[in-house]
Each structure stands twice: as structure tokens, then as C-alpha cells.
Amino acid sequence: MAKAANLGFPRIGARRELKRALDAHWAGRLSAAELAAEAAGLRARHWQAQKAAGIDVIPSNDFSLYDHVLDTTAMLGAVPARFDAAGERVNPETCFAMARGTAEAPAMEMTKWFDTNYHYIVPEIAHGQQFQLASPKPVEEFLEAQALGVHTRPVLLGPVTWAALGKARETGVDPLAAVPAILPIYEQVLLRLAAAGADWVQIDEPILVTDLSDDQRRALASAYGRLGRAGPKVMLATYFGGLGDNLALALGLPVAGLHLDLVRDPAQLGRVLAAGTDKVLSLGLIDGRNVWRADLSAAHAMAEAAARLHGGDRIEIAPSCSLLHVPVDLDAEETLEADLREWLAFAHQKLAEVATLARAIRGEDAAEAFRASDSAKAARAASRRIHDPAVAARAAGVTAADLCRASVFCDRQHAQAESLPLPLFPTTTIGSFPQTAEVRHARAEHRRGTLDDAGYEAFLKAETAACIRRQEALGLDMLVHGEFERNDMVEYFGERLAGFAFTRMGWVQSYGSRCVKPPLIFGDVSRPEPMTVDWARFAQSLTERPVKGMLTGPVTILQWSFVRDDQPRSETCRQIALAIRDEVADLEGAGVRAIQIDEPALREGLPLRRAEREAYLSWAVDSFRLAASPVRDETQIHTHMCYSEFNDIMPAIATLDADVISIEASRSDMELLRVFGEVGYPNAIGPGIWDIHSPRVPPLAEMTALLARAAEVIPAERLWVNPDCGLKTRGWPEVEASLKTLVAAAQGLRQQALAAE
Structure with missing residues (x-):
């Protein structure tokens, strides 16, 4: 039976509770223990909300106090020497120092996460870098959800993407060369997750939607030759684009599942189905990057074709990527005009869309939701608020001379x-x-x-x-x-x-x-x-x-x-x-x-x-x-x-x-x-x-x-x-x-x- 899955949920809270807690902690008004309690409360609410929305596959370790790339750096013990955390468990205070700097140590570099406005802390790779499992956060948060009665699929940032995002501060150091050294740590985490009861783990490798070098291709093949068999089943998640010329590589990796961003590249579904695969396919049909309501009828047509050709028990319905990039809940927007509200979907509403599509593929009744979706689509297309002929005419009249200084x-x-x-x-x-x-x-x-x-x-x-x-x-x-x-x-x-x-x-x-x-x-x-x-x-x-x-x-x-x-x-x-x-x-x-x-x-x-x-x-x-x-x-x-x-x-x-x-x-x-x-x-x-x-x-x-x-x-x-x-x-x-x-x-x-x- 088709499952409803989610790749990640917004961390900040419906009323920016995380922001306020972090700012209070950094200002000295909230202790580390109080900050941890606030974070735990947010995670619990988010897991329960996803469960209540009808999501079958709920992520854990998608939460972060600062940044998930930084969390991965902490997990690997890749702390720059200036932060003096060698041999210790990397705690949140060390992560904050790495991200924000201290009086003695400048912060690590920060840049944009692929083509989004989310910023990540750039890993620093040094010559002779030593790695160790320094943060068991993925296992701890899986167990935390388990104790609340929520069985989750832990999320890890993949080793090749992490290394590819890194920078060397010294000449002659290739960050990608760190992959063999960090794979044993990933294996340890996967084994611990399996022992804790995890049956699947989501490993994100968005690097797969980019132009890969030969070294990156070899690193992916080597990494998943080990990780695909190291513990729980692996759902390899790609997003922000289509696999393109990396399709054969992705299909050939020994992992149990593959997530496809079908919002950015809907045509790749046909290519994947034509190529044939025994993997579970996660269909990213709901836009995780924008706020417009989904065309459920069009998404359902794609999902139904996949279920017919691939088998309903081997597909998941999901957002295109983590919902980190959209607001939490449209229901909080009482002041938005009614017609505009009907065109929108935030994280909670997108979960409902995912669950609706999964129900429809399972043959359950979802007719009312589809009627509402079709009605909203028609109303938006016919709205007089959208088009201004004078604006269109002026834009069409721009000449080459308008683009140059004198x-x-x-x-x-x-x-x-x-x-x-x-x-x-x-x-x-x-x-x-x-x-x-x-x-x-x-x-x-x-x-x-x-x-x-x-x-x-x-x-x-x-x-x-x-x-x-x-x-x-x-x-x-x-x-x-x-x-x-x-x-x-x-x-x-x-x-x-x-x-x-x-x-x-x-x-x-x-x-x-x-x-x-x-x-x-x-x-x-x-x-x-x-x-x-x-x-x-x-x-x-x-x-x-x-x-x-x-x-x-x-x-x-x-x-x-x-x-x-x-x-x-x-x-x-x-x-x-x-x-x-x-x-x-x-x-x-x-x-x-x-x-x-x-x-x-x-x-x-x-x-x-x-x-x-x-x-x-x-x-x-x-x-x-x-x-x-x-x-x-x-x-x-x-x-x-x-x-x-x-x-x-x-x-x-x-x-x-x-x-x-x-x-x-x-x-x-x-x-x-x-x-x-x-x-x-x-x-x-x-x-x-x-x-x-x-x-x-x-x-x-x-x-x-x-x-x-x-x-x-x-x-x-x-x-x-x-x-x-x-x-x-x-x-x-x-x-x-x-x-x-x-x-x-x-x-x-x-x-x-x-x-x-």
C-alpha cells in the first residue's frame, strides 16, 4: 500500500519558539537545560502533528538548534582546532561557537544551501583531519520519538554531499578525500540506529542533482557500496532538481529506496520507470519550496501511473524536499484575503496534500479534497487580481538601450x-x-x-x-x-x-x-x-x-x-x-x-x-x-x-x-x-x-x-x-x-x- 512520507519539518515552531529560545539563551536569559527542554517540546509537537496528519513515514533528526550541516560536522567530530573541542563530545555550545565565533576564534564560513535562501555552516577540512563519532544526536532523537510512541525514519546528510560542501583551509587538501575516513562513522551511526529499532534511514545526497565530477561519482559508488548494507534500509533522497545524467548512477547504488523531486523535474519519473528498478520510489509531488496549493488531480495522475507500473506497495508520496523552506501553518493567517488563502498551502497543509494523495492511491475516498483543489485552481486562473495589461505592455517594450548606462x-x-x-x-x-x-x-x-x-x-x-x-x-x-x-x-x-x-x-x-x-x-x-x-x-x-x-x-x-x-x-x-x-x-x-x-x-x-x-x-x-x-x-x-x-x-x-x-x-x-x-x-x-x-x-x-x-x-x-x-x-x-x-x-x-x- 502506498505510504505518505515526509522528508523534514520546519524547526522554528509555529510562533518562532526556537528563535526566541535561542536568542534568550545567547543573551544569558535561558539556561542550556531550558533550551534543550524547549527544543524537545518542539520536536514532540512536530512529530505528533505529522502523525495526526496521516503521515506514515515521519522523519527524526531533521531538527537542528542551528544548522543540519553543522550538526553533521559535529557528529563527525570535525571541529576546527581553534574551537578546542578535541576528544570531547561536541555539544550545542561548541556548535554555537563554530557558527557564531567567540572573542578568540572567528566563526566558520557560512554560505547558501544549494539554490535556497537557507544558510549552512561550511565544513572545514584540514590536512590529516581526524574524525570520530562525537555526537549521537541521530540516535538520541530517534529514541526520543520512540518513547513518545512515534516510529520515525532518521535523516542524515550524506557523506559525499557533506564533503562536497566542505572547504580546505590549506592548499593541496581535497575535501572529497575525507569520504573514506568518515564512512566508518556513518556505519557506526547506522548500526546504532538499527540496534535502537530503526528499519529505514533517509540519507540526503542532493549533490546527485548537480554536475558530478568523476571523483564524486566514484565516492558515491564507494560510499553506498558500504552504507547501503550497513544497517537499516536506506532511502536515498535527492532534491532541488532532476537526476539527469546521474540517473543510472543513482539507480545502480545498492540502496533500498530513492526519492525523486518531481516538482523540479516531473519528466524524470517516466525515465526511472522505463529504466526499471526494484527500489521503493519516493515521489516528491508536493512542492516543498513554494506555498501554492498543489494541483492534486495532476499529481494524482503521476502517482497513479507510478503505482500501476511499479506497484502501489513500492511507492511513497512525499513533498519534493524538506518542508524547512515553507511557513508552518496557513491556519495562523486570519488576515489574508479569503480568495488568496484558497490558493495557498504551508507545511501543515502540504502534509494534508501528501496524505490525501496516498489515500487516493490506496483506493480510499478523497473526492472532497480533489474537488476543493480543482476549484481553487480554477479560481486562481480566472482571478482579475493577477494580470495588469499595462504592466505586461511596459515589460514587453523594454529595449537594449534601457539596459545600459550612458x-x-x-x-x-x-x-x-x-x-x-x-x-x-x-x-x-x-x-x-x-x-x-x-x-x-x-x-x-x-x-x-x-x-x-x-x-x-x-x-x-x-x-x-x-x-x-x-x-x-x-x-x-x-x-x-x-x-x-x-x-x-x-x-x-x-x-x-x-x-x-x-x-x-x-x-x-x-x-x-x-x-x-x-x-x-x-x-x-x-x-x-x-x-x-x-x-x-x-x-x-x-x-x-x-x-x-x-x-x-x-x-x-x-x-x-x-x-x-x-x-x-x-x-x-x-x-x-x-x-x-x-x-x-x-x-x-x-x-x-x-x-x-x-x-x-x-x-x-x-x-x-x-x-x-x-x-x-x-x-x-x-x-x-x-x-x-x-x-x-x-x-x-x-x-x-x-x-x-x-x-x-x-x-x-x-x-x-x-x-x-x-x-x-x-x-x-x-x-x-x-x-x-x-x-x-x-x-x-x-x-x-x-x-x-x-x-x-x-x-x-x-x-x-x-x-x-x-x-x-x-x-x-x-x-x-x-x-x-x-x-x-x-x-x-x-x-x-x-x-x-x-x-x-x-x-x-x-x-x-x-x-x-
């Missing part, structure tokens, strides 16, 4: 030197400043109606003025207004654009305790009126120094939203770009001399397969250029990117043609700059010299060393000095201390350059 960078640089008289190594920040308890309280009071519009505006103006004064006192050269009026860098803009809708509790985890609430793009996008101009004009009126206008770029707004699935993403992105273009033109008209259009998600949207990347980069770059190009030469366009691997898209980054790009660089020890130097990046760069995602204040020597390393690659006239990212999540004491040091580092380098002339 002059090349070297000419613009001369014009900007006159309009923006800045010193060598100019200092700036990325945009946001601390959103203190007072700022959050005022926003909440305004939202509740207990603080009126005039009072709220007065408060925000006072915060902005104080922020400008602080920046002037610190000696920063190019200022920002602080963004105190903004709740989120995407949500703020979405609230001011047509075609967007918003949730109240639609949170998803970004990393650690950091959660985001992505907007919903359900229709054509346009800008009814200016969004940021008044605040930029006000901030500039307070100072003689230039204040950057701060915008979120079209690709990032697209990537960090739940995007409509009834038209190409490229078309939606072009619509957003036109809206941002209007804002750029209005900012320049208001006298703003520098405008930053952030695109931290540009790399995130890159397809996992090389053959698909050129098309994506073409429309993504065009969208940025469409937004950035209506200004005069003397107006300086900045952009910002962070926490992604940019090495393989450097030509596209150069094609953006931003006057200044600021990038995350401190955690990777300026590694990225080597690539900028190798390709001869022609425009100005601001490599981050302060990791703002860690609470530590870097010493002057550390910032100076990073800046000196950058100066070896980037000419002085094109080198800016800034933090890695915005400062929204930090506190004022550490911000002022770190920025004071950052300015001192820039001034020191400036003095050296002047002395050398």
Missing part, C-alpha cells in the same frame, strides 16, 4: 570623483543599523494602533538623525540613513508594490535564529508611488556627507519571495526591475548622489546545472541593469552581495556594471578577492572586513590584515572599506566599537598610501 565605468568614475569628493579607501556601511528593542517596540505599537502615524514618523526621524550623527562622529565617509522604518529588506518593498501579499506568521528559517517572512508575489508587479525617496531626502538634509539611497534589487526581491508559478520567473523579475528603475530615477531626481541596489541573492538563483546557467544569468543581469541604468554618469550605483560562492559567476558580476560592489569576505579570509583579481574585475570593490553575523568585535590588527590583503589585489583608487553585511541584528555598543576600528584600519592604509607617494 558611459563606461572609467568615464563615470571621473564624473563621480567630482560629484562625490571622497578620500582613498572610502568607508561606508551596507545599509541597516541596529533595530533596537525601542525600534521594534515602536513598530509594534504603530502596528497595533497605539502609536499614531505622526508619533511613529517623529520617532523614526529622531532615530535616523541620531544614526547620521553617530556615523559622522565615527568618521565614516559615505553614510546611510539606517533603515529604521523597514521591517525587512524585501518585505518593506513588497508592501509598497502592487502584486504582493503578506502573511502574519509566514516565517521560515534563514540561519540559526534568523527567520525571514517572504512576501507572496501573486500577480503583476508595479510601483504605485515612490517608496524610499522621502526618507533619503530627509537623511541627506541632515549632513553634508553623501547618504546612499538604499534599495533591494529585483533578483533578490524575486528570490526572497514566494513567487507566482503561473508565468516564467524571468518575466516577474523584469516587472520588479521596472518598478525599482522608477525608484532609482526618483532618488536621483531628489538629489541622491549614490544609490545602492542590493543583490545578495544573485548567486542563489543560479541553476544547479551548468547547462541552464547562461539563460538565468542573462535575464538576471538584464534585470539589474534595467533597474540601475536610468541615472547620469555622476550618480554612483552600488550593489551588495553576501554569503554565496561567486567564483563561477564572475563574468556576470562584471556585466552588472555597478560602480561599486561590496561583498562578504571576512569569514573566507579574503579568498573571494583572488578571483576578482584573476579576472581583472574593472570596477570598484568593497570587501567586507568585519563579519557582522558574529557577536565578536574584531581587533584592529585583524581588520588591518584583511584590508592589507585586499589592497594587494585591488588598486587603491577602486578599494572601499565596509562590513560584510547590514547591521540590523547587532547592538549599538559592538557596532560603534567595530566601526571605529574599521575606520582606523582604513585611515592607517590611507596614511601608508600617502606616505608612499
